[in-house]
Amino acid sequence: MSSLTANDVMPLALQRQQRRFLVLALLAVLLLTGFAVSVGWGAVGISPAQVFAILLKALGLGNLLTGDVVGDESVWAFGRREETVLLAIRLPRALLAVLVGAALAVSGAALQGLFRNPLADPGLIGVSTGAGLAAAATIVLGNGLASFLSLRFGFDWQTADALPLGAMILPLAAFLGGLVSTFLVYRVASRAGQTDVATLLLAGVAMNAISAAGIGLLVFVSDDQQLRDLNFWMLGSLGGVTWAKILSVAPFIAGASVALALFSRHLNALLLGEREAQHLGFRIEWTKRSIVLLVALATGASVAVTGVIGFVGLVVPHLVRLTMGADHKTLLPASMLLGASLMLFADLAARTLVLPAELPIGILTSCVGGPFFLWLLVRARARGIW
């Protein structure tokens, strides 16, 4: 048995603190690198220097780079083509990848803490598919409802002045869908303050099946255009994103993700059990409800723009825990950074692997995440965790 001298606790804490900052800094560098590669790579190559110059110009600070620096031979020089591709296509897409990757990863980490089980994931327990069903229903039935409303009441949410409402309806529906299915699964799996994990995952399976059936039904009644839109949903993709779309969901995704990261102390205590967390002075019911709500908001809003992208919420927190341990003070921010980075790289692969076509990113993440999940199950069983 190794023995520490009495004063070894202080350096121990300090050492872990330093390690935490180091890992967070490395992940931040990874994210920046991923971002630069992602916006620069493609049919039109854009160098990081050009990206920088274009961004400066877009922010109205273009005159900072003057004189020889912007000569045609300069590394900073860029053409109209680079500018358009970056600002209209690559940049919104990369930003969306960052938002969605961070949101899904931090949602997964928070759910795993809340359920005290490392196998929880927004996709597995039905949050994502519930949101997907609601979004699909909005796509297929929304136009019919809209024209009904405008005929009946002269109300038209798709006219110009009502546009903000129109843009909000899809994320809102997805959020509500996610919330309802989370709530149902949670209620089924919880009894007397204890959440039974096997029941939770089974309820998630049932919820996924119900949502899949609902989506199938919607596919059956939809027309060609709606079918294409729906297909996009079920596979998940970051393609075709516009600034308007991003702006309509960014506040929800970013706000909910950051808010989740503020629950690190609560989640740490919850890992001891709900009663123990209460004895430690946390308002448990309020905490649980807030976390479920924020996860539904972050995941629902993400699903609203990208469709269902599975397993990010499962894989990312695991990778962080393997290296950094379970402390949510590190886990939550690190998951956000790593989730955003992984999503950037996954999207890069999705749009460059099978040129000129584009792989749906949801297929890609499931190809990697599915086997990873199986490996986790085998490992958890071997260790007798459940």
Added chain:
Amino acid sequence: MLDVKNIEVELGGTTILQDLSLSISAGEVVSIVGPNGAGKSTLFAAMSGALQSRQGAVELDGRALGRWSAEQLARKRAVLPQHSELTFPFRVLEVVLLGRSPHAGYSSRENDLVIARLALLETETLHLADRLYTTLSGGERQRVHLARVLTQIEFCGPGGRDETNPNESRDRFLLLDEPTSSLDPAHQHTTLQTAVRAAERGIGVVAVLHDLNLAAMYADRIVMLKEGRIIAQGTAVEVLTETLIEEVFELPVSVLVHPKRGCPYVIAA
């Protein structure tokens, strides 16, 4: 003062506790004993505030538990559960520092670490500080949680009046639910010696114990429960008699005198 006032608890239609009253003062070790199903766990849950009674109240410093904010309450009383659900890879030091959660904003990181270190020393778990909790044995885990709850109520901290609120006492209470259940004999004793030291520092300790001899050796007062009522309470000599034990536990026993300590020593007849 931790006061249980005429509480009555019913679970699933069965009355578990009937009109039960009990008072714990700061600085004493009280052991709750009784056969299975006597209501020990229910009483413990009610005293910790985890369970609402249908009638009566549990009061701390004259105020019902429900009227304390969770965080205030957590600074005044800590609860050691029988077992914990923790299955995530925390370091032992991180687990112990969780005990400082209710002091966030009131205590510096250095202060937290000093208190945590003393608690680790007290429970003989300092050498485990950097180990992963999930790799510990059952007994080691139980001692780590003891260190956590000691850290929570500042085992080594000052007692007396609360300077920020002179009307409020700084009485603290430690509730231990079968704290020795997975410990080897040596650590069963060191754990209860820790409880006694806590009491010497002004902390009121309540321990649910199955081992009557441990209760006899370390408790200032023994409360004996049967069928949701207090059958007897008092010192070990008063409560641990052959007739009472036989009546409550339905087990014929002989009560001897401990050769070194002079307290009662119970063996099955």
